[in-house]
Amino acid sequence: MIKTISILGVTGSIGSQALDVIKNNPEHFKLGAVSAGRNIKQLQEVLRDFNPPLVSVQDENDAAALQKDYPHIEFTYGEQGLNQVAVYNSDLLLTAILGSVGLRPTLMAIEAGIDIALANKETLVAAGDIVMNAARENNVNIIPVDSEHSALFQCLKGENEKEISQIIITASGGSFRDLNRTALHSVTLKDALNHPNWSMGQKITIDSATMMNKGFEVIEAKHLFDVEVSQITTLLHKESIVHSMVEFIDNSIMAQLGNSDMRTAIQYAFTHPKRIHKNNPLSMNELTQLNFKPMDFDRFKMLKFAYDALEAGGTLPTVMNAANEFAVAEFLQGRIKFLEIEEIVEERMLQHNNIQNPDLETILELDARYKSNMR
Numbered sequence: 001m002i003k004t005i006s007i008l009g010v011t012g013s014i015g016s017q018a019l020d021v022i023k024n025n026p027e028h029f030k031l032g033a034v035s036a037g038r039n040i041k042q043l044q045e046v047l048r049d050f051n052p053p054l055v056s057v058q059d060e061n062d063a064a065a066l067q068k069d070y071p072h073i074e075f076t077y078g079e080q081g082l083n084q085v086a087v088y089n090s091d092l093l094l095t096a097i098l099g100s101v102g103l104r105p106t107l108m109a110i111e112a113g114i115d116i117a118l119a120n121k122e123t124l125v126a127a128g129d130i131v132m133n134a135a136r137e138n139n140v141n142i143i144p145v146d147s148e149h150s151a152l153f154q155c156l157k158g159e160n161e162k163e164i165s166q167i168i169i170t171a172s173g174g175s176f177r178d179l180n181r182t183a184l185h186s187v188t189l190k191d192a193l194n195h196p197n198w199s200m201g202q203k204i205t206i207d208s209a210t211m212m213n214k215g216f217e218v219i220e221a222k223h224l225f226d227v228e229v230s231q232i233t234t235l236l237h238k239e240s241i242v243h244s245m246v247e248f249i250d251n252s253i254m255a256q257l258g259n260s261d262m263r264t265a266i267q268y269a270f271t272h273p274k275r276i277h278k279n280n281p282l283s284m285n286e287l288t289q290l291n292f293k294p295m296d297f298d299r300f301k302m303l304k305f306a307y308d309a310l311e312a313g314g315t316l317p318t319v320m321n322a323a324n325e326f327a328v329a330e331f332l333q334g335r336i337k338f339l340e341i342e343e344i345v346e347e348r349m350l351q352h353n354n355i356q357n358p359d360l361e362t363i364l365e366l367d368a369r370y371k372s373n374m375r
């Protein structure tokens with residue numbers, strides 16, 4: 001059976017790699033509806049190559065202009081457009097959109113009974129309980145795409161979650177892993193965007209440099225796998241070859257290894273529970289060494305913030321995510337320095353009065369407020 005896959009964020013790093021997977025496997029996958037933001041040039045290539053039935057863009061004028069050029073495709077725009085793409089009749093929705101803007105469309109897809117291949121980790125950080133409860137109520141599968149969670153998901157296949165001793169999430173350390181905190185005062189945006197192992201979008205590359213990405217991944221793991229916070233460990237692993245590990249109660253450790261190629265995780269999310277062929281094997285003969293080092297929470301303060309937010313629960317993870325989206329956007333615009341990202345996040349987390357068991361409207365309201373310029 002050919003699976004129809006819709007994509008939120010088709011013009012991004014994950015979106016483009018997902019298109020490679022679809023293009024390389026026409027006997028298995030077909031593109032459904034897609035959304036893009038403002039990169040219309042890249043979207044036009046997608047339209048020419050894949051001819052999707054429904055397309056959403058951020059701006060109304062872009063939608064109108066595209067409609068003239070591609071009359072056989074249906075164009076829509078804005079938040080309403082994202083929702084339309086999300087509920088388009090497909091077998092799987094890949095959430096490769098950036099940030100908490102992905103939350104509502106993801107929930108709408110879940111309510112429509114569509115399985116989710118989840119790359120958009122901010123959705124689980126902002127509203128993990130609501131999303132996971134909705135998935136359970138609607139009998140929808142959330143299949144992780146994030147490389148660490150894909151690894152954990154694969155290691156846990158057929159296992160009993162009660163027999164997990166700990167989940168070990170590996171971390172490259174990001175662009176500044178060899179610098180101490182003093183040196184971080186003078187780092188540049190250009191340096192921050194230079195990830196040692198992965199080629200990714202700008203925001204996640206900065207999150208990796210601040211270690212917020214690993215914090216998000218700890219929260220993501222808590223929601224995806226039924227474990228205690230105390231069972232989630234992080235470990236520095238500079239090669240990003242071991243994508244993560246699970247230790248079981250009998251001391252066996254299972255790991256998933258592979259190249260730094262997100263197409264492996266994307267493809268697995270598309271084919272799960274089966275596997276299909278792929279042509280980019282990790283050459284074990286060329287692997288000279290794999291390094292592991294304990295995490296340093298004083299050096300990587302943002303990871304500690306994430307553990308604190310997860311322990312506190314309620315709306316604190318939502319606020320942390322929103323503050324981070326604001327601060328990283330400011331850094332990418334050249335308006336603040338690297339270390340001000342964590343200052344802003346910490347400041348906003350400290351000023352927030354936590355609310356337990358929030359509903360969706362509360363989360364969306366706080367998300368908008370803490371993402372805005374409050375300074």
Ligand SMILES: NC(=O)C1=CN([C@@H]2O[C@H](COP(=O)(O)OP(=O)(O)OC[C@H]3O[C@@H](n4cnc5c(N)ncnc54)[C@H](OP(=O)(O)O)[C@@H]3O)[C@@H](O)[C@H]2O)C=CC1
Pocket residue numbers: 008009010011012013014015035036037038039040057058095096097098099101119120121122145146147198199200201202203204262
């Ligand atoms: N890149 C990676 O390897 C990995 C990414 N992830 C996660 O996947 C998600 C996507 O990351 P990545 O692909 O790197 O990000 P990119 O920045 O490369 O792509 C983001 C996509 O979302 C679209 N988009 C952004 N904002 C909006 C908006 N307001 N409305 C509509 N569309 C919007 C962009 O559109 P446009 O460009 O057209 O404006 C683009 O298609 C993130 O949550 C990230 O954390 C997880 C693991 C690995």
Ligand SMILES: CC(=O)[C@@H](O)[C@H](O)COP(=O)(O)O
Pocket residue numbers: 146147148170171172173174198204207208209213214262
């Ligand atoms: C590819 C992927 O999954 C990223 O989230 C990756 O984890 C970033 O690497 P680090 O956060 O370990 O630097």
Ligand SMILES: [Mn+2]
Pocket residue numbers: 146147148217
């Ligand atoms: Mn990851």
